Amino acid sequence: MISRKQMFIFSEIPKPGSTSMLAVLGKYADFSCPKHTDLSEIVQVVNKTNFYKMFKFTFVRNPWCRTVSMYFRNEGIIKRNDMSFREFVNWIKMSTDTCTMPSPKKYQLDFVKLNGKSVADFIGRFENLQEDFNTVCDKTGIPRQALPMKNKSKHNHYTEYYDDETREIIAKKFREDIEYFGYKFGE
Numbered sequence: 001m002i003s004r005k006q007m008f009i010f011s012e013i014p015k016p017g018s019t020s021m022l023a024v025l026g027k028y029a030d031f032s033c034p035k036h037t038d039l040s041e042i043v044q045v046v047n048k049t050n051f052y053k054m055f056k057f058t059f060v061r062n063p064w065c066r067t068v069s070m071y072f073r074n075e076g077i078i079k080r081n082d083m084s085f086r087e088f089v090n091w092i093k094m095s096t097d098t099c100t101m102p103s104p105k106k107y108q109l110d111f112v113k114l115n116g117k118s119v120a121d122f123i124g125r126f127e128n129l130q131e132d133f134n135t136v137c138d139k140t141g142i143p144r145q146a147l148p149m150k151n152k153s154k155h156n157h158y159t160e161y162y163d164d165e166t167r168e169i170i171a172k173k174f175r176e177d178i179e180y181f182g183y184k185f186g187e
Helices: 018-025 048-053 063-072 074-082 085-094 126-140 164-173 175-181
Strands: 008-010 055-060 122-125
Touching: 008 018, 008 126, 018 126, 055 126, 063 085, 063 126, 063 164, 085 164, 122 126, 164 175
Parallel strands: 008 055, 055 122
Antiparallel strands: none
């Protein structure tokens, strides 16, 4: 999502509250990118000089929590009818696509990289969604406002779904995100 007036670019990663943010940010956008477009794709649409002048941001989510959310929402809904959570995690382990949806982007980190380095000016966290969204509002000149609750999945705390084996599977599969964003299980 691009707003030339507010001078921002939002790279929408699946599952860290993007639908809620799009509900607010959409009012300020003058160009909507296809769903889940990363910054390396957006730079192709925006003049490079403007790209580097604009405030580029995204939001990420703890990979263990994100996996539970995928299981209980769109990506897992078909699988959930046929698989336990353990089977779903094993399916992700065997999948070549870590988002569990057709996409060349394997990790959340891939959404903010250009030529191998992060070019995002701000990376908010699902775990601090409203607080970090307030930072986005301040940086873009959008009035602070409460994010609506959109597309929220209903489940217990993510830690309740894992055992040692499934926790380790996600740790290995999403190692790059866990290391880069400093996530730990249970935090």
